Amino acid sequence: MAFVAGLTVTAAACSKDTTAPVTPPTQLLSVVPQGGATNVDPTLPVTVTFDHPLAQQMTEYASLHEGDVTGPVVPGTWAFEQDDSVLVFTPDQPLKPATQYTIHLGGGMMDAQGDGWQGSNGMYGMVFTFTKRRRFVT
Numbered sequence: 001m002a003f004v005a006g007l008t009v010t011a012a013a014c015s016k017d018t019t020a021p022v023t024p025p026t027q028l029l030s031v032v033p034q035g036g037a038t039n040v041d042p043t044l045p046v047t048v049t050f051d052h053p054l055a056q057q058m059t060e061y062a063s064l065h066e067g068d069v070t071g072p073v074v075p076g077t078w079a080f081e082q083d084d085s086v087l088v089f090t091p092d093q094p095l096k097p098a099t100q101y102t103i104h105l106g107g108g109m110m111d112a113q114g115d116g117w118q119g120s121n122g123m124y125g126m127v128f129t130f131t132k133r134r135r136f137v138t
Contacts, residue, residue, distance in 0.1 A: 035128035046089035053084035053112040061106035
């Protein structure tokens with residue numbers, strides 16, 4: 001089940017041309033697992049969905065940490081799917097059960113047009129935590 005984040009990612013205009021059409025701000029649509037989730041199915045991928053495509057090199061600004069955002073980065077690969085608007089994380093090794101993880105989206109991310117963004121709270125970057133299940137029952 002996708003979580004609708006309700007957070008607006010505001011694009012920062014870089015052009016001084018006031019006659020150019022205004023592009024709606026890039027919005028974060030969902031984060032799976034959702035922030036604060038517990039007992040997360042260990043088979044679920046880590047997926048972040050935006051309403052606009054992001055620039056390819058923006059995977060550099062996404063990370064998954066064990067524990068909180070100061071914890072070690074989990075080795076793995078972030079890749080784009082669905083017209084570069086969906087980021088999917090695949091860990092090199094299965095995530096540990098009964099462990100908290102934190103998704104960090106850095107403030108340096110830009111959309112495909114090169115516009116930056118910030119959260120609706122005025123802060124750059126976003127953090128979402130989730131906890132894996134103790135064991136998975138099939």
